[in-house]
Amino acid sequence: MEVDKGKGEAEETRKVAEADRDTVTLKSSDGKLFEVSKEAAARLSTVLAGMIAGGSIDDNGTDLKQIGSEALENVVDYCNKHANSIPSAALISSSISFNTAPFKEPEEWERKFVDRLSHDALFDLVEAANFLGMERLLDVTCHKISEMMKGKSPDQIREVFNIKNDYTKEELEEIRQELAWAFYDD
Amino acid sequence: MSKAHVPGYSAATREHKLARLFCFVCDGGVPVATRCEVLVLLLDPSAHWRPSVQRLRIQGEGGRLPQRASPLAMAWSEVLRRLPARSIARLNLVCRDWHALISTDRFLRSHAVHAELNGASAIMFADCNYIGHATIGFPWIRVRLLPALPCGATQAYATTYATLLARRRVRVRHGHEQAQARLPLLQPQEPRDTGVQAGVRLVQNIRDGAWCLVDPPPPGPVANVPPVDIDGKLFWTVDMMPSSDHQDRQTPATRSWPWIHTCDFDVLKGPPGSCDGRLVSVLRLRGALGAAVHARQGFNTLEMWAMRGYGDGSWCMEYSVDLGKHSPEYSRHTTVPLKKKTLTSFDQCMYEHTRKVLTSLQWELRCI
Structure with a gap:
């Protein structure tokens, strides 16, 4: 069994000086164990926060059957890195103009974090973040994917993400007509 | 594309078609999505805009959850719901799965919720089950209808009234109005015997862009x-x-x-x-x-x-x-x-x- 301790975990541990354990152990679908700071987990994941508050955290490893070890490792890595990063104004400013992407831009370290991931790892991470209710991680990963989609035609998107075109020509034309407004040239 | 193709607007009759307006109905504090129909005001560059008042028909409770989707579909749903409506509409062309995903009430709802939270867009039009038209009409209006549907109501719809007036022109094709106003969250009103629960009676204050709620509506x-x-x-x-x-x-x-x-x-x-x-x-x-x-x-x-x-x-x-x-x-x-x-x-x-x-x-x- 492998226990993955994030870099920031030690400092985090000292910060959260509590009587009981200040980390939680998470168990991936393939049985690997990961430790993550309780504070970061509760702050970043609504699901883990609920489990911690509800006392359904298992000291021997809380089963997360939906998440593979690679994705969980990334999740834990993200939590630790996030704990180390300077907390920013997380709230999305309301001044975002209408036509810009409705995310708060990822910070530099978040960008680097997702940039090194493969397609598959990225999607696994989206799934994991979705499952764990990690809104910020979802934002960051989805933003990365949407950047990969930016400016691409449906054809190119199919190619990049290896999606099969199961439409007939007529169907495509029909949709194109129905959605004519979306295809105006800007 | 010619102006005549601006959806919802007929240059010949200068009529504005019915479009579906995506909005929220508050049910016990949890906003659930629904659809209603409202006459949409569009501004064709060649035409004068015109206001209209139209009954909104709220269809059912809306926002029904679909059957369990695959994790990958859920992931794509997460990605897509963060995109602008126009991009999403184009992505209907990618494959049937995406088309089906985009057409679900759940997706429309989550898209609207996300856009709402992020102050991004506006009225979400779910026309023919497609999300869209966010750049058309009143892109900066965000309408949230909160008629508290009576629990266990057998009625399929509740009616309400919308009075939307704007003084600002909307560029239809480009639709990039920078200004946007947050609509006040309408509190559910006490149920009335008529079954009309609440209404949108909003008028934009041009100076600060705020929307005022008017009661009773003009x-x-x-x-x-x-x-x-x-x-x-x-x-x-x-x-x-x-x-x-x-x-x-x-x-x-x-x-x-x-x-x-x-x-x-x-x-x-x-x-x-x-x-x-x-x-x-x-x-x-x-x-x-x-x-x-x-x-x-x-x-x-x-x-x-x-x-x-x-x-x-x-x-x-x-x-x-x-x-x-x-x-x-x-x-x-x-x-x-x-x-x-x-x-x-x-x-x-x-x-x-x-x-x-x-x-x-x-x-x-x-x-x-």
Whole structure:
């Protein structure tokens, strides 16, 4: 069994000086164990926060059957890195103009974090973040994917993400007509 | 693409089609998505926008959760819901799965919630099950309808009223209005015996972009008389006989809306002749509220009235335009002067009687 301790975990541990354990152990679908700071987990994941508050955290490893070890490792890595990063104004400013992407831009370290991931790892991470209710991680990963989609035609998107075109020509034309407004040239 | 293809708007009839408006219904504090139908106001560059009041039909509870989707579909759903509506609409072309995903109520809801949270967009139109039109119409309006549907209600829909008026032009094709206003969250009202639970009665304050909630709502404007904005007040005409049989009867009164400071509105008496359906338009005339009124039977003239003061509601006739003199085709039955930005007043185009102005006059005078 492998226990993955994030870099920031030690400092985090000292910060959260509590009587009981200040980390939680998470168990991936393939049985690997990961430790993550309780504070970061509760702050970043609504699901883990609920489990911690509800006392359904298992000291021997809380089963997360939906998440593979690679994705969980990334999740834990993200939590630790996030704990180390300077907390920013997380709230999305309301001044975002209408036509810009409705995310708060990822910070530099978040960008680097997702940039090194493969397609598959990225999607696994989206799934994991979705499952764990990690809104910020979802934002960051989805933003990365949407950047990969930016400016691409449906054809190119199919190619990049290896999606099969199961439409007939007529169907495509029909949709194109129905959605004519979306295809105006800007 | 030509303007005629602007969806929802027919250049031929100058009608605005029904589009579905995606909105929220608050059920016990949890906003659930629903759909309602509302007449959408679009601005075709060639046309004048017009307000409309339309019953919204809220269909069921909306926002039903689909059967369990695959984790990958969920992941894509997460990615797509963060994209602008227009991009999403284009992505319908990628594959059937995406098309199906985008068409679900759940997706529409989550997209709207996300857009709402992020202050990104606006009215979400779910037209033909497609998300979209967020760049059309009132991109900066965010409507949240919160009629508290009575628990266990067997009625499939509740009705409510929407009065949406805007004074700002919307660029239809590009639709990148930078300004946006947050609509106040409408609190669910006490259930009334009529079943009408709540309404959207919002008017935009042009100065700070805020939306005001008005209770009770003012009567809706007459559809084919465009409103006019004079010094921060919006004037429109109302039908004082709101009988459904006489929807297109002209209006006897003008309402003014002091936009800036209050949300009150007054009914002003129209000029003589407006009460028997001869009022054809309200317009800005020498900086004041003006009205065009058909002359009495037998005269091919348009009378241009200007209001003396808002206090006493007195009117005086400024011009009497003999339409037949300018062109035989302008008969009093088919002519209505419309406000046009480039012309500061109606008399300008009458006096500068060049060919060019005649062309613009032609623009000004439209057939009813």
